[in-house]
């Protein structure tokens with residue numbers, strides 16, 4: 001994702017409204033590695049700006065997704081998460097107990113489908129999800 005200042009310019013250039021609420025959402029997402037849900041973004045922003053609505057959060061996340069600045073991520077933890085790291089391809093570690101999601105930067109050249117198994121698909125990417133218990137959950141049990 002671009003910096004909050006660059007996003008402000010990008011939103012204006014694409015004819016979208018930029019409000020202090022939206023800029024606060026940009027800041028909440030910048031460098032955020034927790035893969036937050038819309039609710040989590042809402043909570044974070046509301047802490048510094050009480051006048052934000054959940055609807056504004058959803059709308060802004062939708063706009064950011066449309067602009068390719070964030071990517072939706074569904075890893076079976078309930079709600080859709082949002083990933084501001086769209087610059088570097090990566091996989092994810094997911095805790096089955098607390099729903100923690102971490103980035104994993106590793107290349108798997110062997111994850112590919114031989115043509116006879118691809119069933120006519122032009123495969124563009126693959127996502128690997130490693131599931132288990134995170135360090136914190138392991139130390140609590």
Ligand SMILES: [Zn+2]
Pocket residue numbers: 095096097098099100133134135136137138
């Ligand atoms: Zn955990």
Ligand SMILES: [Zn+2]
Pocket residue numbers: 035083085090091092102103
């Ligand atoms: Zn990620």
